[in-house]
Amino acid sequence: MSQALLKIRGLRASVTADDTQILHGIDLDIMPGEIHVLMGPNGAGKSTLGNCIMGNPAYTITDGTIEFNGQDITHESTDKRAKAGLFLSFQNPIEVPGITLSTFIKTASEEITGDHVRLWKFRKQLESNMEMLQMDKAYLDRDLNVGFSGGEKKKAEILQLLTLQPKLAILDETDSGLDVDAVRTVSQGVEQYMKESGRALIIITHSTRILEALKVNYTHVLVDGKLVATGDASIIDDINQNGFEKYLQN
């Protein structure tokens, strides 16, 4: 029996600033190679769960454990989680003036691999991934996310995903606010990421478009900080047709 890549037990978490409880006991297992979809109404705690897995200090874990690759990372710092192979694609990627996209990705890559990046090869690899993502190469020399459109920001996140090659990636509404073409492009990038064996995904989404080309193993419904239902991909269609109503009544 292979080991779970991510194992969450009894996870409770609150907002650090005001102690508001958001997550009320989450259990979740993700095996290598699996794609999990996380759905739920606004404010249910989906992003909070993603942020807790990545170790955002804006949230405090009050109970429970998170294990990644057999290691307890419940109280590990975010950078160590990233080095261990976790990745979060941000819902709202942050603008960092004065640091170019290429410098940022290069620094990140060096931090995560611990190796010095060979510039020319690195640039070639970036450019080929950008071609697939239909991103203008000029973005490499622009300040990170500054003045990027919503679509370009999300594409830049997927570009980082493809470069950093984590074991488990959490995509937090990577498809929201994108037009049909951009969603298709982004989902090609995600497909590309999943080609390597042993990788896993948590996709937080409201729509099905990003999922069309992906083989979803499990769908979870999160309501009021609890996982109220888990099933296969058919739940997604059900929710899209009937909304969350029946889960809310539970």
Add this chain to the structure above:
Amino acid sequence: MKEKVQLEDINRSLYDFKDIETEENFYKLDEGLSVDIVEQISREKNDPDWMREFRLHCLDVYNRTAMKDWGPSIEGLNMDDIVTYVRPKTQMSAKWSDVPDDIKNTFERLGIPQAERESLAGVGAQYDSELVYHNVREEVAAMGVIYTDLESALHGPYADMIKEHFMKLVPPTDHKFAALHGAVWSGGSFVYVPPKVTVEIPLQSYFRLNAPGAGQFEHTLIIVDEGADLHFIEGCSAPKYNVANLHAGCVELYVSKDARLRYSTIENWSKNMYNLNTKRALIEEGGKMEWVSGSFGSHVSYLYPMTILNGKNAHMDYTGITFAGATQNLDTGMKVIHNAPDTTSVINAKSISKSGGISTYRSAVVINPKATGSKSTANCESLMLDNESRSDTIPAMDVRTADADIGHEAKIGRISDEAVFYLMSRGMNEESARAMIVSGFANNVSKELPLEYAVEMNNLIRLEMVGSIG
């Protein structure tokens, strides 16, 4: 998660090494200021008569001028304790191999000769009060560019030109430390670029103040003739002693019709230095002045490069960053006088304060009645890295014509926790994440510098950020 800030000193070992100055190797005057001292300096330097008289006149002005009554405190500075003249016992050399080993080692540790080989058209290196090395590439000299120490120039073919310009832009009556400078100035550079000559790679002067309790009073005089183009870089550093040091240099820049001058400074004085420097530029018709300024060191700084746009269409760009850490009070900014029609100025000032450091941006934009159609835009941004630090913006505007376009924007911010989390989620630890955000903030200055200096500046930022996380 709460952030803590350590108040310990950063590791400045690159700059902080001290050379042992033995009595035999250095010639020092007594501390303090008197007619005797000024006359001794004048004799040492073999001044022409007019200069000796000018020094004494400046001393008189100094004694008659009241101490300023604004800005950061300089109570720790006692002129009676400052040695105004320290000369290494060596002659200035044009050959690096002739510079005495101890001094050579100092500059080699700072990377000066290497920078010269790689990216500079000429270098002057000043150690305490005197230049110890001066060299200009043959091809640059062949274009008629003069780059020499000011003392030799006073006795050479450009003597009249110097007499005509020396302390005319910054008269001794300007303020008390300008008068002090006039009385005891020593070292510095003279640059003349003939009409239509473009110097492709920068010239540099590096000032190192090594003696404890000493003052450095170098004078830089640059004249860029019509249609000529020059980039001049000034670098400064000093090791830290427990006694106060003083830097009261003076920079006078003359930019003729349609000429361009870029003046870049990376200042990293030690944190016991009082940096009371005066810089001023006069720009004629169609001329361009570009200031690029990075202020990192010193205990107290007063630094406001001033530009007089004196001819139609003259232009000024000011790009500056100031980083005030623990025990530092850095009062920096700029002043621009629009004195002719259609003159323009663009100001981009940034400041960072940390660990109780105080940074103040102080500026004055003056538009005179005849400067119709002029335009000035200013953008000031401050970044405060903790709650103990302080950042102020004091912009003054004096507009005397209705036909002018003035803009001023100011912004004070902090590093957002979310940005730190974002960078950490890509593998950077908290310290690197913060350092990266600060480097990005300072990027407007570093991208204006030649690569080697941009790297040095980023190293300085990284040094300042080490130990900022508890």
